[in-house]
Amino acid sequence: MSLESVPPKYAQLVTELQRRIEAGQYAPGSAMPSEHQLIDEFGVSRPTVVAALRVLRDQGWIDSRQGKGRFVRGRPALASLENARAGQVRLAGSEAAVPGEVLAAGVVDASNRVRTLLGLDSSGKAFLRRRLLTADDAPSELLSLWLPLDLAEGTDLTSGTPLEQGVREHLESRKGVVLDHVIEHIVARMPTGEEARVLAMHKGTPVLVVYATARDAAGRPLLVVDTVMPADLHELEDAYPLA
Template identity: 70%
Template sequence: MALESVPPKYAQLVAELKRRIEAGQYPPGEMLPSEHQLIAEFSVSRPTVVAALRVLREEGWIEARQGKGRFVRGRPVLSALEHVRAGQLRLSGPEIDLAGDVVEAGAVTAPKRIAALLDVPASGRVFLRRRLLTYQDEPSELLSLWLPLELAEGTGLTSDQPLRQGIREHLESRKGVVFDHVLEQITARMPTTEEAQTLGLGRDVPVLVVFAAVRDATGRPLLVVEAVLPADRHELEDAYPLR
């Protein structure tokens, strides 16, 4: 079973807006279409548009001017080397853009690595939100969010329905936290029996596991994204300048 990775809707919108900027359809200095115009043209939700505009702003393609709107800056220097990291991708886009079901949401005992990344006592209790993502009705990824119990309380993360916001936008608006940076780790291992059964893996198929630990500006851990990816269905790539 071979699966292809399909970008979520907000990432597709980012790619199209970049294409238009590079083609001169939106020249530097021109105001970008409004959120309402983008929603109508691309038939997407407001959270999808907001997530796409955030990525464009963070990468330097556009700038926001208070009370005026968003304006095109043009193709950023080194943009050819830019690449959205795996953890960032799973934090920014609306959950609803990724097909799949919530298979677990509640308090659990933190595994050793998660306890260390969240700076909680060994065997301490944390909140787990786990989704089984699918592509063409086949399992493609096991995505888990681990966070302190107090940070999950009062949020939509306890629901069994996918959020219409990205995780970052949801927690920053609901809990008043500010995501500052991510520590990302990637490991390869054989799947657990449960992972193999859930993902429908054949014998001897390893998994790639991405851990993205999100922290605020003081270094306080906010949450950990854990993505378990069948090695025969995904590949990870990155690009960066040498100077």
């Protein structure tokens, strides 16, 4: 499922670069503008540009050639059906490219749902990194990253400073793990008092919660990202081919 809301800067850049490729402004086989050129033209940070180019590469719009740069492939055959999933977006994007603040980073007792999703031992302890994301200077999403204690150890996730890298890239480079796939669960419920306060929600408004569990190729859960969103600010959409 994909989340329709005010997109972060790197997602806006992805949309514009896709538009240029479709319009022929960047023709198939031609070199993409360099990172520095995109930074200067769009007035964004390097992490924003890197995150956007990574999404375009993963979706098949461009490819990278060692020592030569990035080149246009063109519009993928199923591009109109390939919406980025919530977990994919949150794992790939640089924290520094998304407005918000780090609310917590430390060891806590995980909820029963997170314990089950992560397969935690009887202690139920997990590392939590929680961020409040904003859009138009207003609270938009409450994003919580849950990790087993050994996976969080030795990473920059324990810092209160936004990561310049995406979470996936950071963990794969620091811990040597490989995130293979994501399983998402979506629930609707009323917010807790703390969620309602932090998100400045109107009384009686429910929330949508997306639990995205990233696993390795063997199916072992590595981390959980849960995103709490006021239901009056977001909607869910999915697109898929008919075989």
